Amino acid sequence: MSNAPFTPGQTITMAHGSGGKAMHQLIESLFVATFDDPQLSQLEDQARFYFAEMTGAGDRLAFTTDSYVVDPLFFPGGDIGQLAVTGTVNDLAVGGARPLYLSCGMIIEEGLPIETLQAVAQSMKRSAETAGVSIVTGDTKVVPRGACDKLFINTAGVGVIPAGIQIEAGGAKPGDAILINGYLGDHGAAIVDARGELAMESQIETDCQPLNHLIADMLAVCPDIRCLRDATRGGLATVLNEFAAAGNCCMQIEEQALPIRTEVRGICEILGLDPLYLANEGKLVAVVPAQAVDALLDLMRAHPAGAHSAAIGCVAGAPAGRVLIKTAFGSQRIVDTLIGEQLPRIC
Template sequence: MTKPQRRTLKASTITMAHGAGGKAMRDLIEDVFVGTFDNENLNKLEDQARFELAELQAQGQKLAFTTDSYVVDPVEFCGGDIGTLAVNGTVNDLAVSGAIPKYLSCGMILEEGLEVSLLRRIVASMRQAADEAGVTIVTGDTKVVPKGKGDKIFINTTGIGVIAEGVNISAENCKPGDKVIVNGFVGDHGAAILNARGDLALDVELATDCQPLHGLMQAMLEVCPELHAVRDASRGGVATVLNEFAESSEVSIRLFENKIPVRDEVRGVCEILGLDALYFANEGKLVVVVPAEKTDAVLEVMKAHPAGQGSAIIGEVLEGYAGRVLVQTGFGGERILDMLVGEQLPRIC
């Protein structure tokens, strides 16, 4: 039996019919989504993706499961777009648990009037990011809201990964004496989004740091299976992550201001606006807390990986003053680095 030819979307903009469940919606799904993501599970157009448990069990003893939604404004920016964020953001949420990411779902909320050409670019970015991360987008959903009730496109992605036996990474594991490492320049994504909005009219190119981090994580685990705590520093930045670590582990953490890698361009944006790069969002940076005796080995393998070439030790874990994060300034004094209060930059991811 000859396989039916895949449907083609002829419309140039999204209409309410594309979310109504009929022919127009089927054209959209088959052409834009199935035609781009194109894998055995998705191509069946079932209401769910199905996996062999034995295949997952052969790779690990625990299942990691996460979900996130993306509402960034603008939806395209230097170095990426909302589709790139949706894939890498969810891949990284899995990666920092020590999991090997395997499968993603993709839920799209489209605004009536969205240009189909823009949608195709975003979906193509998702496919490229998924291929680079070694994950497969296996199921999804599409809804359309009336014009003025959304903002072009919102994306939800859910991810499944597998954690190998013996890996136990948690915000509760930080111990006095541990060292704090980041894998490169902080604040790039938040600054890139701010610049893309055009409000500052800066004559500099600021690109997102969006990248998958699971390869870096696996390299770190090979030399240090007992990594204590790891988290990607997205909304709220490095400052928020470290405050969460300090509270969960009932320790204090001291950062060394002159050791924190920040690009001059990002530092300049912060100085203009009176902001702190430690609160800026990142989409390709993780914060890792490592046992002191394994610090050199972990730092060496991080610097050897493409996603960690700018890695640096930026702080240490201390006893006492549970839940407090301090920054040792270049002048020898100290200031408290609190959890982010309010909204520094809206809709950055």
């Protein structure tokens, strides 16, 4: 008989969520062994930290949580595990925080192949190493067939914000510039491709990537970045509308300045989608003082996460609370907040 904890073809059963031997085997042999973190390996009901270690890195804590229900679990260039780590890391980073620790909550449908769960856990481990964070605590629940769709993941994250950094959604000022770090809509297009909704000749991969290292470099060049968000569900349009509403100002962008792949534009035309609202998983939107634009763009374009960075517009005083786009024909139109859902279960 093999000494391996799991056999080929084995699937998740209700026993793996019962609190008994099967559950402990799953947690210890799969999650603890894969994530390989000293805090997690203690199997306490919480992770514990010394305040001195955290206060040495900043003067405020940042805390966030998100849940991931993407369909399918694996798609071009990524998977739900990568999303779960990267998405939470980025939510911390866009507040100016240095991400440190993550939790991981798994809701697993009975019948999920254990090989699938192993692949997701390995992806989470790689993503955490890339971002420089630790997965230090977690929880596992198993639900009957049909009670969820294969696998849902919740991750929460803790980070530390350095003194002097004050990034807020309402911080934009007239005259500021709007920057993004690359192509828009790649993640949404990758999910469309993975769902087989189009017979695409060229595969578009998700843009899923951690942004914390890029943001740290940006803050070193420009500590007074006004606003910063990652453009996930709802895309660029939603982020800009949030900035405009919070700052009681107008966000003005230019259609011809937006970096969008030809393939993504084609998908949008076929399916009647707007790339401004397509989800991204590795794109930031920054509002910065105009005098910092050149230095920031030079830095961003030299970074692996920002090779196609661009200045796409500016902030104006009026009409307050609006986002306007100058079209390729020279006219202007309002870019409103997304109504409904363009693509469900995108992340």
